[in-house]
Amino acid sequence: MMSHLDLIGNKKRKKGERIFRFKSFGEPGYPVDFVGPFRENVKALLEFGHLESSSSSCREMPSSWSFLLELHRHPPVQILLFVIEEPVEASLNPQCKHCQYVGWGHHMICNKKYHFVLPSKDTAGAAYLNCKGNGAGPANIGGKSNFVESQGHLMHGVFHSNGFGHLLRVNGVEMGSDLAGHHIMDFWDRLCTGLRARNVSLNDISQKRGMELRLLHGVAYGESWFSRWGYRFGRGTFCVTQPMHQKAIEAVQGIPLCLLIHHLGANSNHDIPIIFSRYQALSDHSLINLGDLFNFMLELKARLPKENGLETYNPGILVETTCRWSPKRVEMATRVIIEALKRAEFRWVSRQEVRDAARAYIGDTGLLDFVLKSLGNHIVGNYLVRRSLNPVTKVLEYCLEDVSHVLPSNHQEGFVVTNPKVKARYKITRAQLMKDILNLYKCILKDHQKPVGNILSSSIPVPVAARIILDSKYLIKEYCGELPLKVELGFQGKLNLYSTVLLRSNDEEGTTASDKAMPPYECVTLKNNATIDELKREVQANFREIYWGLRSLVVESVLNLNARGTDLVFGLVEVGRKLVFEGSSEEHRQIYECGPNSNNNIDCACGAKEDDGERMVSCDICEVLQHTRCVGIPNNEEIPHIFLCNRCEQEIVLLPNSLP
Structure with a gap:
């Protein structure tokens, strides 16, 4: 990998500026101890970054910082990490589509997003040209060269200021990167852990040589490639649920190899039985089902030297x-x-x-x-x-x-x-192993329209199960989740409390909003002699800072706590008590991630009532949205200019009969 030092900010950087170790960045104490909530930890981290652009003069423009990260010392190889602070005013659409897709549409819109970007050589060069042209640097979100929206970054993750985030892309070696995907994921996981992110989602669309990894690893290991970092099933598209996903995994994993041999033999597919034989000969235990075979092959790939091979000939009794x-x-x-x-x-x-x-x-x-x-x-x-x-x-x-x-x-x-010349013919290389994996994947898991898939589907639901696994692509990891709901007497006489806000509805005086108006609990730090009035002011300031719809929040009372404003907090609140504050806000704009009137017109045959990110088509009469796949429009075909749903079609057919 070429150093990115000569691409961005070279003239601005001070001689001897600190370079951080890539493999340690984000660990406790490196570069700083992360002891507060997410938004405070981000501010502490940015104190160590190089300021590329500032929005101090204009609240609506983003700011960006960069960090030099050392991959290798000898020879010296560095890359850049950009952190871009995006105010909600700078966003073309305040609502976050990723929150909607993963099921967080009920969350309140935050005042800020933080983009963490590891640019590739190509995207770093584009950012440099953009910076040279208008002086805005990579924070130029709306400019011609849209740095943030580029698909070519090594890594791009975004956090909302309340600690919820999304890993948007990881481009490892498969996409031309000089950094392996697992190294990038280790780096991202350290960042999330150190910053004390709450929950982080990702859309698992990773591939290896054209194979969908969520399907390949699902069959081999029963879980996604991202599971090694703790990411688990979060939400399925097309109304796929976690139990459906689990049953699909078990169904495909449990296919007996003996049945596959019978079925594939009937189709004169000679390659597959030979592959079975090749890896059974290498294995020191019986490979009973498809899960055993894929698991053994992927484990063998991890152990197999890049240049050398292993003999598939098993001498056995001979x-x-x-x-x-x-x-x-x-x-x-x-x-x-x-x-x-x-x-x-x-x-x-x-x-x-x-x-x-x-x-x-x-x-x-x-x-x-x-x-x-x-x-x-x-x-x-x-x-x-x-x-x-x-x-x-x-x-x-x-x-x-x-x-x-x-x-x-x-x-x-x-x-x-036993002839050594014969044994030499059965040596396996990494290239042969990958070829065999790809052959099995295409023949058994992917090519469902071919005779193999049709024969298996009569007794084993391979096409259906594989489709369910592929539709289970939104994964979530809980890093901190809800903050610990307890009272802690901190150092220097400080008191830490955890609170949330129940927003009073603006529609009708005396009523309260639904449960979706309650944001996650936030940490509030007070002196141990603080009063109830001081507590309310601190809660009000914290939630105003985090949420767009609470900028005019006025905290009025503490629910289920009878206290006067001058009473001391420490004498009234016992350990483990949840504090819910009731308040009102003058904001009349849409303040939730789901957007105005969200999902009211989604009613698909698969059962979907919410936007899951899959392509949809709207009926030209009733305007109800349905998945194109569910109404029989292939993904490789354009949506027709005129589309009618089944219900409207039936009503039109019956219409003449209803006329007098």
Whole structure:
């Protein structure tokens, strides 16, 4: 990676300016101890940043700071972290669509957002050109070169001033980055933890060589790639719920490999059985179902050296020094069993039939049992010896399959599999491993319209289950959640309380707003001799600072607490008491993330009543919104100029009959 030092702010920077270690940034005490609530921790962090632009003269313009982060000391490689403070007035749309999609539409709009951006070489260069052209730097949110909205950043996360946030993008090696995705995620996780973010969401659309990672990792591990950092199912699109997601994962994971061999064999798909055999030979335990296979392959990928390979040939009985039979006798028994299977003309036969046929030539039944057990799903010469439990009769069956057309051209038929030259043909590289993973993914999980998918769908709901997993892409991690609801007597005689506000409705005097008007609890710090009036003023100031709709908040009373304004707080509030303050605000604008009249016109056949970020189409008569997928409009097709929902179509059809 080239240093970004020469791209932005080079002339402005002081000689010897502090450079922070990328791998430690955000840890406790580095660069500062984060001891307060989120908004205070951000302010403390920005004290260590280089001010790129300031909005002090204009409240409606964003400010930005940058930090130099060292990736490597020798050779010196640094990147920049930008923190951009975006006032709500600078936003083209005050409502946050990401909050709406993840189910936080009931949250109040905050006064500020903080964008944390690791630019790539390309986006950093664009920011430099933009800065040179108008002097606004990367904080020029509405400018021609929209730095914040660029899709090419290594990382872009945004926090609302109440501590809720969204990780918008991570571009690792797969997208041309010199930083691996897991290093970027480690950095982001340290930031969220250190700053004491509340809840953070992300939209898991990550891919690896065209494979959706939420599907691949879901089958292999039962959870997303992001789960290693604690992100779990938050909200599904198309009304997918967490129990539906879990059942879909279990359904696909539990598909028996023996059933897949039967189905895929019927379609003459020779590659898949060979892949099964290849990795069963490498594994030291039985791979029973699809989850076992994908799990083993991904774990093997993590251990496999980049340049070297592993031998897929499992010597098993043929070279085992403790084997009681000589290699010559084992080879003879193998040849006899193969010939017996050849006479079966490649049909499935029971283990007992094979054993009985071979006993005419090999009298040692122990040797036959030993070889039969070890040959299953192994390649011998030009043949794959397939072994499977018949799902109907529950009897173990064998079948011989000619795979010479998919083996190396120089492969010679024979049974002396201890030959080093033969073993060398079955060495696996990372490239081969990824090719096999991609083959399995496409054939079993992705290509549902092909015969494989159709056959499986009659007994195993692979297409439906895979679709549910793919629709489970909004993940959430709770970092701090609600602040601890307790009273703490801090240092220097300071008292920490946690409070929220119940906003009195502006619509009708004497009524209160719904529960969605109550924001999360915030920490309020007071002297231990503070009065109730001082507490109300402090709560009022805190919530005015955080929320757009509470800028004119007037705190009137403390619910369920009978006290005069001059009473001391410390003598009235016991440990663990929740404090809810009732107040009013003169703001008449839409103050919630969901926007005005949100979701009133969403009524989809899948059950969706809220915007989940998926493409929708509006009926030209009733204006009800539905998912394009649910009404049969493929994603690769444009929305028709005129669209009628089923209900309106039916009413039009019945209309002539209703006329006199």
